[in-house]
Amino acid sequence: MTAAAGPLLLVEGLTTEFATRGGLVRAVDDVSLRVEAGECLGVVGESGSGKSMTFLSVMGLVRPPGRVSARRLMFDGTDVLALDEAGKRALRGRDIAITMQDALTALNPAFTVATQITEVLIAHNRAASMGEARIKAEEMMRLVGIPAAASRLDDYPHQFSGGMRQRIMIATALACRPRLLIADEPTTALDVTIQAQVLDLIADLRRELGMSVVLITHDLGVVAEHADRVMVMYAGQVVEDGPTATIIDRPAHPYTRGLIDCMPNLETLDRPVHPIPGQVPSPLDLPPHCRFFDRCERAGPQCRVPVALLPLSPDHGVRCIRAEGAAHG
Amino acid sequence: MADTAMRPLLEVRDLTKTFVLNASVLNTLMRQPPVVVRALSGVSFAIARGETLGLIGESGCGKSTLGRTVLQLHRADSGTITYDGTDLSALPDEAIRPFRKRMQIIFQDPYASLNPRRSVAEIVGLPLRLHQGLGRAEAAERAAAFLPRVGLQSGHLARYPHQFSGGQRQRIGIARALILHPEFVVCDEPVSALDVSIQAQIIELLQQFRAELNLTYLFISHDLAVVGRLADRIAVMYLGEIVEIGPRNAILKAPAHPYTRALLSAAPRLHRRSGEARLRLTGDLPSPLAPPPGCRFHTRCPVAMARCRTEAPAVTRLAPGHDVACHLHEGGGS
Numbered sequence: 001m002t003a004a005a006g007p008l009l010l011v012e013g014l015t016t017e018f019a020t021r022g023g024l025v026r027a028v029d030d031v032s033l034r035v036e037a038g039e040c041l042g043v044v045g046e047s048g049s050g051k052s053m054t055f056l057s058v059m060g061l062v063r064p065p066g067r068v069s070a071r072r073l074m075f076d077g078t079d080v081l082a083l084d085e086a087g088k089r090a091l092r093g094r095d096i097a098i099t100m101q102d103a104l105t106a107l108n109p110a111f112t113v114a115t116q117i118t119e120v121l122i123a124h125n126r127a128a129s130m131g132e133a134r135i136k137a138e139e140m141m142r143l144v145g146i147p148a149a150a151s152r153l154d155d156y157p158h159q160f161s162g163g164m165r166q167r168i169m170i171a172t173a174l175a176c177r178p179r180l181l182i183a184d185e186p187t188t189a190l191d192v193t194i195q196a197q198v199l200d201l202i203a204d205l206r207r208e209l210g211m212s213v214v215l216i217t218h219d220l221g222v223v224a225e226h227a228d229r230v231m232v233m234y235a236g237q238v239v240e241d242g243p244t245a246t247i248i249d250r251p252a253h254p255y256t257r258g259l260i261d262c263m264p265n266l267e268t269l270d271r272p273v274h275p276i277p278g279q280v281p282s283p284l285d286l287p288p289h290c291r292f293f294d295r296c297e298r299a300g301p302q303c304r305v306p307v308a309l310l311p312l313s314p315d316h317g318v319r320c321i322r323a324e325g326a327a328h329g
Numbered sequence: 330m331a332d333t334a335m336r337p338l339l340e341v342r343d344l345t346k347t348f349v350l351n352a353s354v355l356n357t358l359m360r361q362p363p364v365v366v367r368a369l370s371g372v373s374f375a376i377a378r379g380e381t382l383g384l385i386g387e388s389g390c391g392k393s394t395l396g397r398t399v400l401q402l403h404r405a406d407s408g409t410i411t412y413d414g415t416d417l418s419a420l421p422d423e424a425i426r427p428f429r430k431r432m433q434i435i436f437q438d439p440y441a442s443l444n445p446r447r448s449v450a451e452i453v454g455l456p457l458r459l460h461q462g463l464g465r466a467e468a469a470e471r472a473a474a475f476l477p478r479v480g481l482q483s484g485h486l487a488r489y490p491h492q493f494s495g496g497q498r499q500r501i502g503i504a505r506a507l508i509l510h511p512e513f514v515v516c517d518e519p520v521s522a523l524d525v526s527i528q529a530q531i532i533e534l535l536q537q538f539r540a541e542l543n544l545t546y547l548f549i550s551h552d553l554a555v556v557g558r559l560a561d562r563i564a565v566m567y568l569g570e571i572v573e574i575g576p577r578n579a580i581l582k583a584p585a586h587p588y589t590r591a592l593l594s595a596a597p598r599l600h601r602r603s604g605e606a607r608l609r610l611t612g613d614l615p616s617p618l619a620p621p622p623g624c625r626f627h628t629r630c631p632v633a634m635a636r637c638r639t640e641a642p643a644v645t646r647l648a649p650g651h652d653v654a655c656h657l658h659e660g661g662g663s
Binding site: 046047147161162163164191192193194195196197199200218219220221222224225248258259260262263264265266267269273274275276277279 | 387388495496524525526528530532533536551552553554555557558577581591592593594595597598599600601607609610611612613614
């Protein structure tokens, strides 16, 4: 526990590539980000934007033929790139935990939930004995709001409802009291009333445990309600990042603007729908210039150049040469 | 619950549908009574020609079963489904066939609802061959002419579903449903499997066709904002029952049932008015195998009273066309 100044997680120049039969796919392209202690970073993007792959890469969970490289990857002052496999394994699950979108596939159907929660505790030496681990597991299940936790320890995943399974996965992730929780679409498979319960739970735990959270979602409404800062991804790149209020109220990138405008919104039901035309370019056939070019209403001939992510203000970055105030040459 | 002076295009009365779960040989031998799920219990509503009724509820509440039962893809246990003056539930299968070309469905999952071994020409052309007796070539020709109307190109005709993105597949599903120019279409969560930017494209397409073909929609979704975009009226379902039905703005601006209020409150917003507390529901959806006695919502209701636990609420009319089933609103409530 070194800590002190500096962000909890610092990523610079992260790139993840896959060699496929159709050619090299760059799923994550030069992504840099930071997460401060106690902060919630919202990561927004559509399918294939690279938002999940970014954090699987950070976690070291990308298997060959996937290739991950980064200029810097620091967790709480530790250089993760310099760690050996055992060092990375110690970090994963203990200090950084991830919850997957689909709890039914992420939990092992052949083991009871007690086995799955205690396994993490034993593996990371957070419990001296099985007895102690079971007591802690029960505590975690109570913390995430599972009724009659003690009597449900020895149940299997299929015996729980979707919302309860999501809570069990969160309980497993939180068992070692991680300092960073990566929640990948934690509520996409859930109904709205249950979604609200799970998100409120993550917010409560963040406050109580002082944990940092990365909230990966396609839902800007979820981000607006829970994140301190937002990072918007498109076709493997970060296209905009900044404080949540700035991104929602004054989006600078046409894609962010488009996402906000096309979102079905209970406040503006009779405003005509304003879809973003076209679709995301194929990762095998990315244009050399701005990747949003084909779908952008404001695109002009000057956009036919590679575009960098540049600051509009100290805490607001945008990848668009037409964004006003950006220091693009 | 119909207020239209004109005869509605579709009128559903007291519809009940159960599914038998474990009718295995062993259970029969052991003389165990089969487990029965009541997916729909006493559902009634009407839809006028050209109107869109939005149907909202959480998974397992019976909204898809309702859509499919209305189309006679499931046969109802009891109740009537009157379509343009004819009670479909009383007709034998052969007599329903002529109605099928007038009633179509768009499914949720554009990956599962298209046969991966059939080309677009076959998928979109099949309804024409079945209902209008066209030959393969002629059906393909008509399909080619229709594709541009859903935003695809006639050159896509020879391709297979896996060669398309989710949004394009949903366009194929829409073409298949609309090529016969039906009057009534059940849209069963047509956008929930799609990315937001694509959702908006599909919603716009459905709005456009509604105007062009004067379609009547039963639009099923779990997303209030999506339903609010398209619906003239909204019905809210909970555990196999309609708990509230009314004009769109009444449901979204002045919801009467605590469940409708909770759904609205739980929807994530870009701008939540400050100080607006979220109405938090506790607990899970009860199992439809053993729905709670009394009002089915009482186990999660923040304002449940003693009588809610024992007595099912009757339907109360709050305003013309706005009905709610909740003890709070019965005769002024208590």
